[in-house]
Amino acid sequence: MPLVNVMVNQRAYTIACDEGEEGHLRELAAHVDGKVRGLLESVGQVGEQRLLLMTALLIAEDYFDSVAMLERRAQEIEDLAGTRDEMKTRIARSEDRAALELEQAAKRVGDIAARLSGA
Numbered sequence: 001m002p003l004v005n006v007m008v009n010q011r012a013y014t015i016a017c018d019e020g021e022e023g024h025l026r027e028l029a030a031h032v033d034g035k036v037r038g039l040l041e042s043v044g045q046v047g048e049q050r051l052l053l054m055t056a057l058l059i060a061e062d063y064f065d066s067v068a069m070l071e072r073r074a075q076e077i078e079d080l081a082g083t084r085d086e087m088k089t090r091i092a093r094s095e096d097r098a099a100l101e102l103e104q105a106a107k108r109v110g111d112i113a114a115r116l117s118g119a
Helices: 022-043 048-118
Strands: 003-008 011-016
Touching: 003 022, 011 022, 022 048
Parallel strands: none
Antiparallel strands: 003 011
């Protein structure tokens, strides 16, 4: 199991990960470090435990916001799919009506042609 050295709040941490996940772990640590730095700018040094807790809460908030957005998008997609199905049904009905009217018009033209040829 590979060990990865990461920096968060100017402290080095060594973390084990699965083979091939080293780059991803570094990205995650960089994200956490960015959040920590942002907090440091707004609240200052409030102690490492509190700072890391506040960072975890911010990341959790981002996560829940993302989940909520995905749920909204899923609902929008579902609504659009329903609208698409409704439109397909309307188009099919319109095509059926148009075909029926065309058949009736063709029959009338045929009747008129038959009367004219008999006259």
